[in-house]
Amino acid sequence: MALHPVLAEVTARIIERSRPTRDAYLARTRQAYRQKVERSQLGCTNLAHAIAAMPAGDKILLKEVAKPNLAIVSAYNDMLSAHQPLEAYPAWIKQAAHDAGATAQFAGGVPAMCDGVTQGQAGMELSLFSRDVIAMSTAVALSHQMFDAALYLGVCDKIVPGLMIGALTFGHLPAVFVPAGPMTTGMSNDEKAKTRQLFAQGKIGREELLEAESKSYHGPGTCTFYGTANSNQMLMEIMGLHLPGSAFVHPNTPLREALTREAARRAAAISAQGEAFTPVAEVVDEKAIVNAIVGLHATGGSTNHTLHLVAIARSAGIQINWDDFSELSAVVPLLARVYPNGKADVNHFHAAGGMGFVIRELLDAGLLHEDVKTVAGEGLRHYTREPFLDNGQLAWREASATSLDEDVLRPASRPFSPDGGLKLLTGNVGRAVIKVSAVKPEHRVVEAPALVFDHQDDLLAAFKRGELERDFVAVIRFQGPRANGMPELHKLTPALSVLQERGFKVALVTDGRMSGASGKVPAAIHVSPEAAAGGDIARVRDGDLVRVNAETGELAVLVPEADWAAREVAVADLSANQHGVGRELFSVFRLNADAAESGAGSFRLPDWQE
Template sequence: MNKQIVAITERIVERSKTTRANYLAKIEREKSETVHRASLSCGNLAHGFAACGKEDKAKLRGLNHSDVAIISAYNDMLSAHQPYQTYPDIIKAAVAETGGVAQFAGGVPAMCDGVTQGQPGMDLSLMSRDVIAMASAVGLSHNMFDGALMLGICDKIVPGLLIASMTFGHLPTVFVPAGPMPSGIPNKEKARVRQQFAKGEIGEDKLLEAESASYHSAGTCTFFGTANSNQLVVEVMGLHLPGASFVAPNTELREELTKAAARQVTRLTQQSGNYMPIGKMVDERSIVNAIVALLATGGSTNLTMHIIAFAKAAGIIINFQDFNDLSDAVPLITRIYPNGHADINHFQQAGGMALLFKQLIEAGLVHEDVETICGRGLTRYTKQPVLENGQLTWVDGATTSGDPEVIATTDKPFKADGGLKVLKGNLGISVLKTSSLRDGSFVIKAPAVVFEDQHELDVAFKAGELDKDFVAVVRFQGPKARGMPELHKLTPPLGVLQDKGYKVALVTDGRMSGASGKVPAAIHLCPEALDGGLIAKINTGDMILLDGETGELTLLVDDAELAKRELSQFQVNGHHQGMGREIFGFMRRNLSSAETGACSLFSDEEK
C-alpha cells in the first residue's frame, strides 16, 4: 500500500474513533437474530403483507424467509431512471427463486440538474438529497425487511440513498444501477455549440438540436459528471456487482445483472448464515478507496460534499484536507469528458472498471482487503460480467488499455496528482478542480467583479463588460443562502472569455456542475457569505489571488481596510419563493457548511 494513503486512512480512523464506535454499537442493537418482522404484532404484520399474494403471505407468516425492500427513484421523465420501470417485477421474481419475498417499500424523488440548471428549481437540488434520505427512511421504517435494494443513479439520488443505507446500517444492502445511454454527439462538439450560442452566433433552434443529439435516449448522460461519478464510487465501495456500473440499459446483460443483484442481497441476510450489513461492510478504508477512485478518474467535485455526508452517517469523519492530501498521492489515469474528449462508453470500451481496479490495486492505491457485497477483497472486481450461452458469468477483465488516450497507467499517468486542490487563505477554504484546467491557467491574479446571481454575470457578458482579466465573485449561493445551486450557466460565457485569451476565474460559495472544470473555479467556499464569510466584504476591483499550484486563495486587501467594511447583506429578491422553495426554508436554515457535507440531517454537534 502507498504509505501516504495508509497514513491518511489511519488519521481518519483516529479522528472517527468515538463516532464510529457509537455507530457500530447502534447497528448492533438494531440487528435481529431472526427476521425483523418477528418483532411485529399480528396486526402490524397483517398490514405489512395485506396486499401480497397467497404464496408471499405464506412465506412472510413464517420466520425462515427474507423480506427484501425495494427503494426506487424511478420516474419516466428522467432518462437515467426511466429504465427502472421494469425492475420491481424482475427483482421480485429473482428473490422468489431464492425462497424470499421482495416488496416495493417506497419511491423517492429524483430531480435532474440538467433540467433545472439556471432555473428556480435548481435551488432545491442539493436539499433533495436529504429529502431522498428521509423518504428512504420512511420506506424502511416499517421494520419488515431483512435486506434492501437501492435503485438510483444521478446527482443527489445515490448520495441520499447512501445516507439512508448507512442510517439503516444493520441491513445488508445492494445498489442496482441502470447504465448509460448510447453515445450521442461528441461532448467537445456540444461544448462548442454552447459557446457559439453564448456568443450569439447561433439561435436556440441549433442549440436545442445539439442538446437533443447529446441527450437522446434512456440511460445516464454519458459525460463524467456527478451521475457517473456516483456509479464509479458505489462500485469501488463494493456495493455494486463487479462491472455492473456502465452496462447499457435495456440489454440482456443488464437484466441478468439486475436479477443477480436481487439474489445477492438474500445471501447477505441473517437468514443466509452469511450476515453482512452495509454499516459494517463500509468502513474507513472503503471511504478512502472511494475518494482515491474519484481522484484517479477526475470525477465530479460534488462528491467532495456527498462522500463527507454519507461517511458521517456511518460515523466516519472526512474533511476537505483528506481529499487534498489523497489527491497528492493519486495519479490521474483517465481522460473522460470534461477531463478529455471520451465519454463513459469509451471508458467502458477501453477496459472500464475492471482495468481501473486492476491498476489501482497493483499500484497499492486502494485497500484491497475490504468487504464487498461479493465477499472480502477487491480483486474480484477486476473481472467483468458476460453472458455465456445466456448465463451470467464473470471473466478476467482487460489487463491493458484498449485506448491509452482514455485510460493510461499509474506509471505514465495523464497527471501526477488527482486533479483536486484545496485552496486556503483569508477568504476561507474551497475546492478547485485542476484535472480539466489548461496549462497556464492554474494561477490567476486579477481584480474582482462581484455578482450576487449567476444571471447578472450573463447580462454583463452580453453587454461586453467582461472583456478583460478578472475573477468573477458570485456570492450568496451557499447552502443557507440559496440551498447551494449549481452555477453551470457560468461555464459557457467564462469559457468564451478564456478562449479570447483573457485570464478569468471564479470564486463562489456555490457549486459548479460535475461536468465543469475548464475555468479555474474556487467553489464550495466556507464560510459562506450568509455565515459572515469574508467573501461578503469583497468589492469590485479588489485584487484576488487564486493559486492552484500552492493552494492559496487570498483577497489582497489590507486588513485595516477590511476591518472598516461591513458585510454585504443577502438580498432574498424572491429566491426563497416559487417552484416549491418556500416550503424548504426549515431545511435551508439547517444546512451545514460544504466542508461538513452541506447536510441538514445531523445534530448541531455532528455538523
C-alpha cells in the same frame, strides 16, 4: 503491494479522528442485528397490514417469518432518462428473490430530480436538499421493520448520496445498489461544448442549440459525460456496493437484466438469513471511504462529492474533511480522460477497460485498501472482474490487463497526470476546492481584479453587454446552502470559456457549486464559510485584486490585513429565493444547513454521533 504511505497515513488519521463517533455508530447499529427476520418483531395486526395485498404464495412465506424479505427502494420516474429503465426492475427482483427462496416488496419510492433539467432555473435551488429528502424518504420506506436487506435503485446526482445516507441510517440491513447504466453515445461532447459557446455568443439560435442538445441526450440511461451521476456509479463500484462491473452496462440489454436479477439473489445471500451476512454498516468503513476518495481522484470525478462523500461518511460515524481529499489527490494519479477532462464519454471509458482496469491498477500500485468487505464478498479484488453472458448465464472474467485505448485510460505507471487534480484552496476568503484536471497549466494561476455579483444572471447580462472583455475574477456570492440551497452555476461555463479562449485571464470564486462537469475555467467553489453565514467572501469588493493559485493552494484578496478585517460583511436581499417552484417548503433545510465542508446537510446528528 504495500500501501502507499500517504494512503496509510490519511486512513489512520481518519480512523483516529472518527473513533468516538464510529464506535458509537457501530454500537447502535449492532444492537439492531437480528438472527430472526425483521418482521418477527411485529405484532400480528402490524404484519397483517404489511402483507394484505401480497399474492397468496408470498403471504405464506411472509407469515412463516423464516425467510428474508427484501426491500426495493426506487427513484424511478419516466421523465428522467437515467431512471426510466428502473420501471422494469421490481418485477425482475421479485422473481429472482423467489428463485432464491426469499420475497421482495416495493418498500417505497424516492424523488429524483435532474440537474440537467433545472440547470440555471429556480428549481435548481431545491437540488442539493433533495438529497436529504431522499434520505428521509428512504427512512420512511424502511421504517416498517419488514425487511432483511434492501436493493436501492438510483443513479443520478443527489439520488445515490441520499439513498446512501438513508441506507446507513439502517446500517444493520445489507444493501445492494442497482444502477441503470448510461445511454448510448450521441453527439460528441466536444461538438456539444462548441455549440453551447456559439449560442452564448449569439452566433446560433435556440433551434440549433436544441437540436444539438437532443442529439447529445437522446435515449434511456445516464448522460454520457463524467459528471456526478456517473461519478456516483464509479463510487458504488469502488466501495463494493454494486455487483462487480455493473456500473456502465447499457440499459435494456440482456446483461443489464441479468445483473439486476443477480443483485436480488445476492441481497438474499447477504441477509442475516443468508450464507454471508454483510450489513452495510460493515461495508462502509473508513477504508471504503478512503477508497471512494481515491477513485474520485483517479478518474477525475465530480467536485460535488467533496460535499456528498463528507455527508455519507458522517452518516456512518466517519469524519473526513477537505484536507483528506487534498492530500490523497497529491499522490493519486489521473488514469482516465473522460469529458469534461477529455473528449471520450463513459461508454468509451468502459470499452477501454473501465472500472475493472482502474481498480486493478490502483490495487497493484498500493493506492486502494484491498481488505474491505463488499456485497460480492471479502476483498476488493472481486472488482477487477467484469460481467458477461456465457450461453445466457451471468458470469465474470478478469477485466482487460491492458488499456484498449491509452488516449482514454492509462495504467498507473503512465498516468495522464501524477495527481488527481483536486486542490484545497485557503486564504483570507475562506476554504474552497478547485478541480484542475481539465484546466491547462497556463490557466491555473489567475491574479486579477474582482467583479462581484450576487446572482449568476447578473454576470451573464454583463457578458451580453460586452462589459467582461478583460481580465477578472468573478466572485459570485450568496450561493451557499443557507442562502439559496447552493445551486450549480454551470450555465456560466460557456461565457467564461469564451472569454478565456479570447485570451483573457478569468477565474470564478463562489460559495456555490459549479458542477459535476467542472471544466476548463479555474473555479474556486464551495467557499466556506458562505456569505449568508457571515463568511469573508462577503467582504470582497469590485476592483479588489484577487489571487486564485491552484499551484500553491492560495485563495486571497490582496489588501492589507487591517483593512480587510475592518471591512463590513455585505448583506444581500434573499427574499426572492424564498418562494416559487416549491422553495417555500425547503426553508427548514436552508435554515439548518451545515457548511459545505461538513457536507452541506440539514440534519442535526444525535449527540452520540457528533
